[in-house]
Amino acid sequence: MHHKLTPSATKRLEGLEKLEERIFLSPPHQNGLEEAMVREALESNWLAPAGPHLAAFEQEICAEVGEGFLGAALSSGTAALHLALRVLGVGPGDVVFCSDLTFAGSVHPMLYEHATPVLIDCGADSCNMDPAALEKAFALYRPKAVIVVDLYGQSADWDAILPLCRAHGVPVIEDAAEALGAKYKGRPCGSFGDIGVFSFNGNKIITTSGGGMAVSRRADWIEKIRFLASQAKEPAPYYLHKELGFNYRMSNVCAGIGRAQLRTLGQRIARRKAICEGYTRAFAGLPLHLLPVPQGVTPNYWLSVIIL
Numbered sequence: 001m002h003h004k005l006t007p008s009a010t011k012r013l014e015g016l017e018k019l020e021e022r023i024f025l026s027p028p029h030q031n032g033l034e035e036a037m038v039r040e041a042l043e044s045n046w047l048a049p050a051g052p053h054l055a056a057f058e059q060e061i062c063a064e065v066g067e068g069f070l071g072a073a074l075s076s077g078t079a080a081l082h083l084a085l086r087v088l089g090v091g092p093g094d095v096v097f098c099s100d101l102t103f104a105g106s107v108h109p110m111l112y113e114h115a116t117p118v119l120i121d122c123g124a125d126s127c128n129m130d131p132a133a134l135e136k137a138f139a140l141y142r143p144k145a146v147i148v149v150d151l152y153g154q155s156a157d158w159d160a161i162l163p164l165c166r167a168h169g170v171p172v173i174e175d176a177a178e179a180l181g182a183k184y185k186g187r188p189c190g191s192f193g194d195i196g197v198f199s200f201n202g203n204k205i206i207t208t209s210g211g212g213m214a215v216s217r218r219a220d221w222i223e224k225i226r227f228l229a230s231q232a233k234e235p236a237p238y239y240l241h242k243e244l245g246f247n248y249r250m251s252n253v254c255a256g257i258g259r260a261q262l263r264t265l266g267q268r269i270a271r272r273k274a275i276c277e278g279y280t281r282a283f284a285g286l287p288l289h290l291l292p293v294p295q296g297v298t299p300n301y302w303l304s305v306i307i308l
């Protein structure tokens with residue numbers, strides 16, 4: 001099937017052929033505040049994975065998520081997912097549901113724990129988990145946990161998904177790695193799961209150069225995640241380890257970068273929204289469209305996604 005392009009669309013395509021500079025998918029940005037935060041960490045000698053920036057960054061991210069949340073800043077979003085599965089008791093032979101349209105980092109942590117991933121198909125309206133497919137999966141399996149992804153900075157259909165998971169008594173991990181600042185019916189992404197996960201990788205809406213965070217209203221879970229992320233060292237005057245630990249804590253220096261970046265999150269979202277709207281105008285008349293925004297969803301416009 002051939003599509004006849006409008007003259008204006010043809011002219012725009014001809015203009016693209018002349019572009020020589022590479023346009024990156026989601027490059028990191030700096031707002032000018034990072035250097036002061038890092039300098040403060042250096043001058044105070046808080047270079048270890050502890051310090052005032054780390055505690056403040058956890059509190060500031062949780063303030064974005066909602067009242068009553070606590071956070072554990074970690075080395076990556078993948079680490080946060082891994083420890084979320086750990087505190088939920090996921091182990092060998094357990095089944096874990098996960099959105100199928102996502103990055104591999106959503107699934108790899110299940111395999112670290114030798115669990116069995118069951119991938120749930122996406123819906124055409126948002127590319128997020130399809131509640132109808134989730135319901136079918138519950139008829140076939142008894143999962144230990146469900147990982148729901150807020151893909152491309154756009155919320156999943158929580159009004160449909162959460163009641164299904166609650167009815168089966170299964171905890172939910174919200175993989176909001178790409179969705180900091182996005183909302184569903186006015187409520188922030190990251191606040192819907194029993195545990196929420198963010199990523200601050202270099203390509204995300206804000207970055208700490210590399211990093212992530214787990215958030216929850218369950219103080220015992222966050223305390224356990226921090227414990228496991230710090231090599232599971234027992235509170236003894238010598239090195240005592242009763243269980244397997246991990247070196248997953250974020251550094252105070254990286255947390256300082258994150259604090260600086262967070263101060264202009266709203267500006268970043270506004271800029272990416274403007275880019276998305278620009279693409280919508282530029283692609284008018286072409287046989288493609290941008291990913292639709294379902295009713296009640298307020299994206300952070302992390303990526304402008306084209307559907308062919």
